[in-house]
Amino acid sequence: MTQFKIYYTSDVHGxxxxxxxxxxxxxPLGLSNVAVNYEKDGNTIIVDGGDMYQGSPMLQYLQKNNGIDAVTIAMNLAGYDYVTLGNHDFNFGYDVLKKHLSHLDATVIAENVVDEAGKTIYPAQVKVLENGTKVGLIGLVTDYINVWEKPEHLQGINIESPLIKAADTISKLRQEVDVVIGVYHGGYERDMVTGNVVSETTENIAWQLTNELDLDVLLTGHQHGNVPPQVVNGVLTLQMPNQAQMYAEIKGSKINDKWQIRAETKSVGIVSQPDITAALQPLQTQVEHWLDQPIAQLDDSIEVKPPLYLAQHGNKILQWVANVQLLASAADITLVSLNNNSSNLPQHVTVRSILQNYPFDNTLVTKQVTGHDLRLSLEHTASYFSMLNKQLAVNPEWLVPKVEHYNYDLAYGIDYEFDISRSVGERVTKLIYQGAEVTDNDVLTVSMNNYRAVGGGNYPKYRQSKTILAGDQAIQDMLTTFFKTNKQLPQTPKLHFNVKF
Known part of the structure; x- marks a missing residue:
């Protein structure tokens, strides 16, 4: 019988x-807990959708300390056959990524990663299963890598639009395979229930891919959304959360020349694969010791507040980040982003506490931003809020398909106000710097994390603004260093911000 089975993960992030x-x-998370569920035989393929080599404290520890290639070791022991590449896999440069991939048993598929002559470096593949079924696999990655990544990290390669070669490649695959599987490190640009467009950029185009490409299955990622298997434009598609909290199992059988394909997304459970655990345990012990290093002893702990509260009032943790960024940059204004983790600090501060509150390995960038561009950018920030039953709420568009509290910024160094009773795009009702209203032609220096500086989070005006300083020290390390000369959290800068509704 013509049939296949695929196990799929994505956005494991180390x-x-x-x-x-x-x-x-x-x-119940982690690749070792996923892998123990795999029942692999000659008719089974194991696939990952990218963002493997960046994200976890274990990988942050390995960036600072030479050690084993933990991700590659784990994926080899788990038996992966194919992987595509995610945007974060390029964060440390293509040369570093190639070293990882050189030891990986799996074959890389990433059709739109090309050399300088435009030739695909990681072409689509055909896997002939034990039962004779021929499975075609094509990998694609979001071309927004070109927006986010440093040019030197992409030296010698280009990331094309996923659509440039895909249709032609799939057409050729169709001539020799029974079924075509797309693996896309990108998400959905439409609401999966209503079909309404939620993003008009090219960052996520999964819906378009289902409509324009002759695929049987499209496995997606990047957004970390929990999208159950469903048919869109005749293509079975799905997505799962990050950190290997879930995996997908896809089974197909061809009966009377017609494919019957079904899929499930499953929680990983609490049992680990012993050989992966054994291989990584010595490293894990080192990581835990590093995370538990004492950094400071505070007089008081900082309690958890929900993101909606923090977006209006901030807290002492966000003030601490602002203080560090302003001292390092000497900028007029600094932007401090929320994150999706709970924002709280115990009295006994450790490295773990800092990484919880600042989970991104960002660096600091200072830009010259006009008053016009600052106002437009803050208008986007103000769209974070909405009204629900006459109460202030987080705009659902910032929560679905992906929770994006980290794209909301508090601005320290200015006095500003949002009026949520007004339409989106007309909510910034006060913008004052040093006692004077900011005009369109004013130019201010604004420090921000490198993700925001390249326009990440839909802030194109920051990307277009002139860069005057780009540091190479991680903000996480700057927050740790703060306590070498300070025993307590800072009392400045104050947040001068009001939300009307």
């Missing part, structure tokens, strides 16, 4: 063992 490094105890 979470290889059952811990998020924040909560105590073993948790």
């Amino acid at each position: 979470y290889l063992l059952p811990t998020d490094y924040i909560k105590n105890g073993s948790q």
Whole structure:
């Protein structure tokens, strides 16, 4: 019988063992807990959708300390056959990525990663299963890498639009395979329930791919959304959360010349694959010791507040980040982003506490921003809010298909106000710097993380603004260094911000 089975993960982000490094105890996540569920035979393919080599505290530790290639070791032991590349896999440069991939047993498929002559470096593949079924696999990655990544990290390669070669490649695959599987490190640009367009950029075009490409299955990622298997434009598609919290199992059988394909997304459970755990345990012990290093002893702990509260009032943790960024940049204004983790600090501050509150390995960039562009950017920030039953709420568009609290910025160094009763795009009702209203032609220096500086989070005006300083020290390290000369959190700068509704 013509049939196949595929196991699929994506956006593992270096979470290889059952811990998020924040909560105590073993948790139902991590590649070792996924892998134990795999029942592999000659008719089974194991696939990953990218963002493997960046993200977890384990990988942050390895960036600072030479050690084993933990991700590659774990994926080899798990038996992966094919992987595509995610945008974060390029964060440390293509040369570093190639070293990882040189030891990976799996074959890389990434059709739109090309050399300077335009030739695909990681072409589509045909896998002939034990039962004779021929499976075609094509990998694609979001071309927004070109927006986010440093040019030197992409030296010698180009990331094309996923659509440039895909249709032609799939047409050729169709001539020799029974079924075509697309693996796209990107998400959906439409609401999966209503079909309404939620993003008009090219960052996520999965819906378009289902409509324009002759695929049987499209496996997606990048957004970390929990999208159950469903048919869109005749193509079975799905997506799962990050950190290997879930995996997908796809089974297909061809009966009377017609494919019957079904899929499930499953929670990983609490059992780990022993050989992966054994291979990584010595490293894990080192990581835990590093995370538990004492950094400071505060007089008071900082309690958890929900993102909606923080977006209006901030807290002492966000003030601390602002203080560090302003001292390092000497900018007029600094932007401090929320994140999706709980914002709280115990009295006994450790490296773990800092990484919980600042989970991104960002660096600091200072831009010259006009008053016009600052106002437009803050208008986008103000779209974070909406009204629900006459109460202030987080705009659902910032929560679905992906929770994006980290794209909301508080601005320290100015006095400003949002009026949420007004239409989106007309909400910034006050913008004052040093007692004077900011005009369109004013130019201010604004420090921000490198993700925001390249326009990440839909802030194109920051990307277009002139860069005057780009540091190479991680903001996480700057936050740690703060306590070498300070025993307590800072009392400045004050947040001068009001939300009317």
